[in-house]
Amino acid sequence: MKNHIKSLLAFVAALLFSVPQASAQDAKLVEAAKKEGKVVIYGSLESDTVETVSKAFQKKTGIGMEYWRASATKVMDRAMSEYRAGKPLFDIILTNDNPMQIMFKEGIFAKYDTPSAKEFPKDAIDPNLGPRYRNVIIGVVYNKSVIKPADAPKSLEDLVKPQYRGKLVMPDPTQHTTTTQWVASLEKLMGKEKADRFIRDLAAMKPILVESLLPAAERVTTGETPIAITYVKYAFIYGQKGAPLDYVRLGKMMGDGHYLTLGNKAPHPNAGKAFIDYILGQESMSIIAKMGEFVNRKGVFPPLPDADKIQFVEMYDLDKKGFAEKKKEYTKIFLQ
Numbered sequence: 001m002k003n004h005i006k007s008l009l010a011f012v013a014a015l016l017f018s019v020p021q022a023s024a025q026d027a028k029l030v031e032a033a034k035k036e037g038k039v040v041i042y043g044s045l046e047s048d049t050v051e052t053v054s055k056a057f058q059k060k061t062g063i064g065m066e067y068w069r070a071s072a073t074k075v076m077d078r079a080m081s082e083y084r085a086g087k088p089l090f091d092i093i094l095t096n097d098n099p100m101q102i103m104f105k106e107g108i109f110a111k112y113d114t115p116s117a118k119e120f121p122k123d124a125i126d127p128n129l130g131p132r133y134r135n136v137i138i139g140v141v142y143n144k145s146v147i148k149p150a151d152a153p154k155s156l157e158d159l160v161k162p163q164y165r166g167k168l169v170m171p172d173p174t175q176h177t178t179t180t181q182w183v184a185s186l187e188k189l190m191g192k193e194k195a196d197r198f199i200r201d202l203a204a205m206k207p208i209l210v211e212s213l214l215p216a217a218e219r220v221t222t223g224e225t226p227i228a229i230t231y232v233k234y235a236f237i238y239g240q241k242g243a244p245l246d247y248v249r250l251g252k253m254m255g256d257g258h259y260l261t262l263g264n265k266a267p268h269p270n271a272g273k274a275f276i277d278y279i280l281g282q283e284s285m286s287i288i289a290k291m292g293e294f295v296n297r298k299g300v301f302p303p304l305p306d307a308d309k310i311q312f313v314e315m316y317d318l319d320k321k322g323f324a325e326k327k328k329e330y331t332k333i334f335l336q
Contacts, residue, residue: 026277030061032270038064039271042079043094044072045134045258049291056287057278063271072099083108083265091272094260096136097129098317103261104128110264112273116280116297124296129259131280135294135312137255138182139232140248141217146226153227153248156189160201169219170229172209173330177323178256179213179229184326185254185315203334220245231255233292236304240292247304252311 047069054065076099082088093103103109120131142152153159159168171179186195208225210216217234219225221243235247260279262272278284285297292302301307318326
């Protein structure tokens with residue numbers, strides 16, 4: 001009994017002393033970051049989301065932020081150009097997996113073990129890049145005012161049924177690289193033989209092909225084309241604006257994983273570390289999730305029905321040769 005009481009007291013003492021110690025460490029880092037003045041971030045996360053996070057970060061820490069947004073490829077090109085010139089201006093790079101891995105191999109990043117990582121599932125932590133802070137998930141979104149939920153497709157395979165001919169829009173897989181990846185990765189969900197057949201059947205449906213995932217969602221929003229292969233988050237984002245959208249519960253859905261990492265020649269390294277700790281924390285992850293994003297911090301989900309039931313499958317990474325081969329293959333299937 002005495003041993004049990006001693007163990008209990010030791011446990012309580014550990015709890016009492018660990019929290020102030022962690023807080024003291026946080027305060028020390030934030031004070032060092034304040035002396036640096038700001039954090040500079042290059043990324044592809046939407047500007048309105050970053051602006052909301054930036055305001056909360058500055059309110060909490062007093063540290064300012066500068067954000068340059070571009071496509072993942074442009075972010076990578078600028079970061080690598082600056083790094084090779086020996087004059088990197090960024091502290092943090094924040095974008096999707098494939099370019100992040102390329103930059104890691106170039107030696108651009110510093111290793112930083114954020115205390116926030118413990119709140120992420122082990123399968124969402126990359127050994128090179130750290131926690132995968134969000135999943136950008138591609139699925140099937142439809143307009144409920146045109147297609148009743150009972151009549152909506154229930155699976156990807158349903159998309160090739162005759163009743164949906166002329167009702168489907170998707171990005172052009174011969175031009176839009178993310179969609180090229182998605183189509184090439186379908187075998188991860190279906191197996192190669194079934195995926196090859198589905199791709200041919202999908203092309204035979206003559207879907208309307210648009211330049212990217214956003215215009216695909218916009219056509220569904222207006223009802224012009226009632227079903228889209230697009231980002232699932234658009235069902236929430238446009239739903240907030242009054243569009244009668246829903247998404248098909250596919251169970252497993254594919255997409256891109258996104259990471260953020262500290263530069264190894266960061267001009268403001270402490271500010272960079274403080275930002276990583278903050279954005280992966282409960283407050284920031286909740287802010288981002290409320291804007292429709294699928295974040296990976298445990299227990300945090302976007303306000304979409306059944307969001308917690310989606311099983312994320314990361315798409316294949318394709319190199320330049322892989323993209324070229326697939327785009328050539330899909331040109332024959334979709335456009336000829």
